[in-house]
Amino acid sequence: MAGVLNLLFGLGYVYLGYAKVMRLQVAVFVLLMIMVYLLAGVATEGLASLAIGILLAIDGYQKASGLNGYISVERQAADSSNQT
Numbered sequence: 495m496a497g498v499l500n501l502l503f504g505l506g507y508v509y510l511g512y513a514k515v516m517r518l519q520v521a522v523f524v525l526l527m528i529m530v531y532l533l534a535g536v537a538t539e540g541l542a543s544l545a546i547g548i549l550l551a552i553d554g555y556q557k558a559s560g561l562n563g564y565i566s567v568e569r570q571a572a573d574s575s576n577q578t
Contacts, residue, residue: 497555502547506557516566
């Protein structure tokens with residue numbers, strides 16, 4: 495599922511619960527990817543957008559499978575307010 499969602503602007507990172515992707519907040523990363531998809535898609539007639547989507551999908555699949563992948567991510571910190 496994360497691999498498929500990563501085809502759509504990197505939304506798989508939100509699904510997997512990451513807080514930061516490439517040192518950016520995940521929401522900022524997704525907005526940045528939308529801009530990159532649009533600009534690269536127009537400039538290369540969609541080929542760069544397809545390549546970026548495939549790379550993100552492979553990375554999302556690897557992370558969902560427990561592998562490291564090749565894009566740096568940080569998980570959200572565990573909520574310590576529930577502990578007694």
